[in-house]
Amino acid sequence: xxxxxxxxxxxxxxxxxxxxxxxxxxxxxxxxxxxxxxxxxxxxxxxxxxxxxxxxxxxxxxxxxxxxxxxxxxxxxxxxxxxxxxxxxxxxxxxxxxxxxxxxxxxxxxxxxxxxxxxxxxxxxxxxxxxxxxxxxxxxxxxxxxxxxxxxxxxxxxxxxxxxxxxxxxxxxxxxxxxxxxxxxxxxxxxxxxxxxxxxxxxxxxxxxxxxxxxxxxxxxxxxxxxxxxxxxxxxxxxxxxxxxxxxxxxxxxxxxxxxxxxxxxxxxxxxxxxxxxxxxxxxxxxxxxxxxxxxxxxxxxxxxxxxxxxxxxxxxxxxxxxxxxxxxxxxxxxxxxxxxxxxxxxxxxxxxxxxxxxxxxxxxxxxxxxxxxxxxxxxxxxxxxxxxxxxxxxxxxxxxxxxxxxxxxxxxxxxxxxxxxxxxxxxxxxxxxxxxxxxxxxxxxxxxxxxxxxxxxxxxxxxxxxxxxxxxxxxxxxxxxxxxxxxxxxx
Numbered sequence: 433x434x435x436x437x438x439x440x441x442x443x444x445x446x447x448x449x450x451x452x453x454x455x456x457x458x459x460x461x462x463x464x465x466x467x468x469x470x471x472x473x474x475x476x477x478x479x480x481x482x483x484x485x486x487x488x489x490x491x492x493x494x495x496x497x498x499x500x501x502x503x504x505x506x507x508x509x510x511x512x513x514x515x516x517x518x519x520x521x522x523x524x525x526x527x528x529x530x531x532x533x534x535x536x537x538x539x540x541x542x543x544x545x546x547x548x549x550x551x552x553x554x555x556x557x558x559x560x561x562x563x564x565x566x567x568x569x570x571x572x573x574x575x576x577x578x579x580x581x582x583x584x585x586x587x588x589x590x591x592x593x594x595x596x597x598x599x600x601x602x603x604x605x606x607x608x609x610x611x612x613x614x615x616x617x618x619x620x621x622x623x624x625x626x627x628x629x630x631x632x633x634x635x636x637x638x639x640x641x642x643x644x645x646x647x648x649x650x651x652x653x654x655x656x657x658x659x660x661x662x663x664x665x666x667x668x669x670x671x672x673x674x675x676x677x678x679x680x681x682x683x684x685x686x687x688x689x690x691x692x693x694x695x696x697x698x699x700x701x702x703x704x705x706x707x708x709x710x711x712x713x714x715x716x717x718x719x720x721x722x723x724x725x726x727x728x729x730x731x732x733x734x735x736x737x738x739x740x741x742x743x744x745x746x747x748x749x750x751x752x753x754x755x756x757x758x759x760x761x762x763x764x765x766x767x768x769x770x771x772x773x774x775x776x777x778x779x780x781x782x783x784x785x786x787x788x789x790x791x792x793x794x795x796x797x798x799x800x801x802x803x804x805x806x807x808x809x810x811x812x813x814x815x816x817x818x819x820x821x822x823x824x825x826x827x828x829x830x831x832x833x834x835x836x837x838x839x840x841x842x843x844x845x846x847x848x849x850x851x852x853x854x855x856x857x858x859x860x861x862x863x864x865x866x867x868x869x870x871x872x873x874x875x876x877x878x879x880x881x882x883x884x885x886x887x888x889x890x891x892x893x894x895x896x897x898x899x900x901x902x903x904x905x906x907x908x909x910x911x912x913x914x915x916x917x918x919x920x921x922x923x924x
């Protein structure tokens with residue numbers, strides 16, 4: 433908690449303090465002025481150049497105060513200026529210099545009056561923000577194309593446009609001992625679980641980091657399973673997805689300066705769902721969900737199973753496949769395990785390079801790295817052709833679930849080493865360890881392996897299967913029990 437610094441009643445002392453605090457900082461502007469009718473009435477306004485509208489300060493703050501005839505000695509100048517001279521919907525005041533400085537550094541103008549140990553906070557923000565556009569990381573095929581930007585107020589307004597209900601509540605926190613980053617906790621009153629809300633407040637209050645730049649800072653601090661590769665909070669750049677999560681009783685965190693919102697609680701099955709599922713035909717959405725599950729299995733298992741078979745269980749392979757595999761490995765300088773590790777590393781380098789370089793040359797880079805380099809490696813007898821096919825296919829299937837790229841890499845390598853050392857037995861040990869790891873996690877008290885449904889019938893409603901809307905009458909199990917019906921009133 434920031435220590436309180438009282439505002440001095442002497443205008444000169446306040447200005448000297450600001451000059452000492454922001455010495456040599458040319459972005460900090462301090463404008464002193466006095467009333468033309470009474471020069472003894474002296475004031476100053478200080479603001480940050482680039483964050484604050486100078487035109488607004490000149491025309492709506494300085495000019496009215498300088499030329500008003502309502503300011504007379506013996507009257508309460510502070511109240512007169514705030515209530516009769518300044519124009520604004522909300523003009524708070526404070527006697528704490530720390531609070532004034534926090535507002536000042538966020539783009540507000542601060543007005544100080546000589547003889548009054550208080551300051552007036554005037555909203556005059558005017559910085560450039562990125563326009564609302566479609567998020568690059570969550571491409572929309574069908575549905576709203578709006579995306580969050582770096583302005584917290586813009587993001588909150590995008591959610592408010594989706595949910596025009598007084599039950600939508602915002603709670604604000606200031607986190608980061610140096611950055612003083614503004615965080616908004618959004619939830620639906622009556623839908624969100626009060627226990628989860630209390631736990632979220634506690635975890636945010638316990639954040640002691642100096643600076644918060646992005647939601648990832650908060651996510652790593654408040655998550656369950658600190659060393660687990662799996663995320664226990666969801667993330668999205670889409671207001672429609674955030675609104676849908678709120679209507680399921682979840683909590684959404686919006687952080688100033690970040691276009692990514694966090695959602696909690698988050699369960700494992702949410703990796704395999706997408707916002708577009710609810711805008712498409714239920715049969716097509718169900719097919720896509722099944723495809724994601726199959727892709728997840730292939731991306732973590734295919735290299736491990738191939739290495740296990742080719743190394744420890746060669747007798748299980750068909751004779752024609754065995755002959756082809758043996759022929760492709762003649763003259764190879766590396767083992768099958770080494771080949772697989774090298775190709776996985778190369779694939780990840782190509783993927784990372786494609787994401788970092790300019791989009792104008794990204795396609796050419798992918799072609800050179802994927803096709804030309806792979807063909808050259810086979811022709812030079814550095815790697816065998818089956819290994820290239822296996823690694824390439826497992827890498828492509830991993831792109832189906834981009835949110836799982838971190839856990840997938842860890843799981844894929846873990847299963848690969850277990851399969852290389854113990855064969856299929858090691859592979860199945862790794863799968864059991866994976867299941868145990870998922871089942872042992874929680875997200876704000878909700879089991880990570882939860883199906884988020886209330887009964888057996890709902891298992892085939894909105895998990896692997898995306899049922900038609902008339903059948904999805906109840907909210908997921910993580911929401912409060914007061915209002916479990918999102919349509920209709922009868923129990924399922």
